[in-house]
Amino acid sequence: MTGAPDVHICEVAARDGLQNLDVFVPTEAKCELIDAIAAAGIREIDAGSFVPPKVVPQFADVDSVMAHALQHKRTATIGALVPNFKGAERAIAAGVGAIYFVISASESHNLANVRRTIEEQLDSFRAVRSALDALPVGGxxxxxxxxxxxxGCSIEGPIKEAAVGRVARGFAEAGADEIGLADTVGYGTPGLIKDIVRVARSEVGPQMPLRLHLHDTLGTGLANAVAGLDAGIRSFDAAVSGLGGCPFAPGARGNIVTEDLVFMLERMGLSTGIDLDRLMRTREILSRHIAPRHLTGHLHEAGIPKALRSAA
Amino acid sequence: MTGAPDVHICEVAARDGLQNLDVFVPTEAKCELIDAIAAAGIREIDAGSFVPPKVVPQFADVDSVMAHALQHKRTATIGALVPNFKGAERAIAAGVGAIYFVISASESHNLANVRRTIEEQLDSFRAVRSALDALPVGGxxxxxxxxxxxxGCSIEGPIKEAAVGRVARGFAEAGADEIGLADTVGYGTPGLIKDIVRVARSEVGPQMPLRLHLHDTLGTGLANAVAGLDAGIRSFDAAVSGLGGCPFAPGARGNIVTEDLVFMLERMGLSTGIDLDRLMRTREILSRHIAPRHLTGHLHEAGIPKALRSAA
Structure with a gap:
């Protein structure tokens, strides 16, 4: 790893990208995907969820996948999503480099997603923090x-700024190292992105790292990313081929497409440290197991224009 | 027509949307499309091109289509694209409300598109201006x-700011009533949009109306539209179902999707005067004649989310 890029991208296809599929992607294909992502220079990989297999069968093999992914830990942070304390314990045991603990700003979505209230979730988050603090600092x-x-929420519709601020502040007060703002269902607009980032920033203080997780349900995905850039965000989640969806958010579409995001950012003069040609090769791996309707991306359809490549 | 909306949208599906298709859309279907567009409250319709049928066979029926479209002239400006003086004469004879005269900032693309140099095209534009000035003011x-x-250009790649400024200034000095900046091939990024709008503005002065025409080849279409808004633009071209392409710009993809643009703008608090439900009905007309691969749009795929509709 040399020099931090201007924009940090965490690749979430191996987790968010797979969790809503109706097919089980074989363990070796997940590992191949993660290898290809790492080979493209991605510096953070969300490699799976520590959830009960009966809730999300796709992650029944998460221990094996995570062990494989951690072979890349010298060049990339390997992270895992967890819905509760038990999941965090498993993630810690696996040796992950980052834990993503989820609480919805929408009480209804939180109940559907993890069957607990927001306050109960915050209690669990505090317990995770304590468990981590009991570990040696380096580990x-x-x-x-x-x-x-x-x-926005597919159940409740628009979400009050105060509701987002409350969860963000709760995370910050409980000792989060970073806070992610997720457009789980893809209802954000550029104006809303700026408003919510501003609210969250005021709740968590100027030093807390903030990240955006965007879905492209309504076509505003990259516009929302640019709004995030304008609001000072330099860290984004994205998924190759625009994979993604939420089992408890009907109508949600895929994540913003990593390939399209990288190409836009680089052409705007913002480095990502990612090799786009190598990143594009992930499509071939995905195509072997996932139906074409789930695989999107303007760059994949149009190809990298020769006229722009030769100029670059 | 009551109160001007915050953002003016010109619907170009009946012209830009059809010009690159490999099927001839029957005259009555074109008229039905235009009727549906007008019924949705669109206030400007690019209804066809006055080009020789052997160059673009799709517009062999442009006189009939234009005569039909002009039935909507009380509620919408009916415009036509013209590549040369001869086309402008035909447009004037047809009684159109707006003439869109095209010159490429790329000399190579201009030669491919109209087989003339930029300077020769500017001469023709001056001749069109003179012909219009000879008409009664009201007509x-x-x-x-x-x-x-x-x-950007699929032949030349990046286009120098000065080249765009030169054509924009040429138009302004020759008496254009409005100037459009077209991302014909869809290579724009939000940063580039702001840069070029700034350059064009400085060349044509503060009073000249500016419009953006955006294609979504690389996924940045709506992000570019928002960049245009940020740069002060309040007038956009767009096409229902994202139809569009340029016969002389291989690799160019469709226009930004009117439905997605309208939904984003309205949710950002910017009125368009357009009835989105009615606008969505154009898909059914298009589907009868045009292959599904040409018909795009996030809103068409996801539907208008119930949670956002009930909140609106």
Whole structure:
């Protein structure tokens, strides 16, 4: 790893990208995907969820996948999503570099997603923090608090700024190392992104790292990313081929497409440290197991224009 | 027509949307499309091109289509694209309300598109201006100078700011009523949009109306529209179902999707005067004649989310 890029991208296809599929992607294909992502220079990989297999069967093999992914830990932070304390314990045991702990700003979505209230979830988050603090300093995974449905909810519709601020502040006060703002269902607009980032920033203080997790349900995905840039965000989640969806958010579409995001950012003069040609090769791996309708991306359809490549 | 909306949208599906298709859309279907567009409250319709049928067979019926479209002239400006003086004469004879005269900022694209140099095209534009000035004031169509390939060219790649500024200034000095900046091939990024709008503005002065025409080849379409808003633009071209392409710009993809643009703008608090439900009905008309691969749009795929509709 040399020099930090201007924009940090965490690749979430191996977790968010797979969790809503109706097919089980074989363990070796997940590992191949993660290898290809790492080979492209991605510096953070969300490699799976520590959830009960009966809730999300796709992650029945998460221990094996995570062990494989951790072979890349010298060049990339390997992270895992957890819905509760038990999941965090498993993630810690696996040796992950980052734990993404999710609480929805929408009480209804939180109940559907993890069957607990927001306050109960915050209690669990505090327990995770304590468990991490009991580890040797060098062995503590980074702990992110992820605010789901921060820009709208498929159940409740618009979410009040105060509701997002409350969860963000709760995470910060409980010792989060970073806070993610997630447009779980893709209802954000550029104006809303700026408003919510401003609210969250005022609740968590100027030093807390903030990240955006965006879905492209309504076509505003990259516009929302640019709004995030304008609001000072330099860290984004994205998924190759735009994979993604939420089992408890009907109508949600895929994440913003990593390939399209990288190409836009680089052409705007913002470095990502990612090799786009190598990143594009992930499509071939995905195509072997996942139906074409789930695989999106403008760059994949148009190809990298020769006229722009030769100029670059 | 009551109160001007915050953002003006010109619907170009009946012209830009059809010109690159490999099927001839029957005259009555074109008229039905235009009727549906007008019924949705669109206030400007680009209804066809006055080009020789052997160059673009799709517009062999442009006189009939234009005569039909002009039935909506009380509620919408009916415009036509013209590549040369001869086309402008035909447009004037048809009684259009707006003429869009195209010159590419890229010399190579201009030669491919109209087989003339930029300077020769500017001479023709001056001749069109003179012909319009000879008409009674009340009967003069508005004359737009459209700068094609203003944000990149599939032949030349990146286009120098000075090249765009030169054509924009040429149009302004020759008496254009409005100037359009067209991302013909969809290579723009939000940063580039702001840069080019700034350059064009400085060349044409503060009073000249500016419009953006955006294609979504690389996924940045709506992000570019928002960049345009940030740069002060309040007038956009767009096409229902994201139809569009340029016969002389291989690799160019469709226009930004009117439905997605309208939904984003309205949710950002910017009125468009457009009835989105009615606008969505154009898909059914298009589906009867045009292959599904040409019909795009996030809102068409996801539907208008119930949670957002009930909140609106």
């Amino acid at each position: 503590r995974p980074r702990l992110m608090g992820a605010v789901a449905t921060a820009f | 003069r169509p508005r004359l737009m100078g459209a700068v094609a390939t203003a944000f």
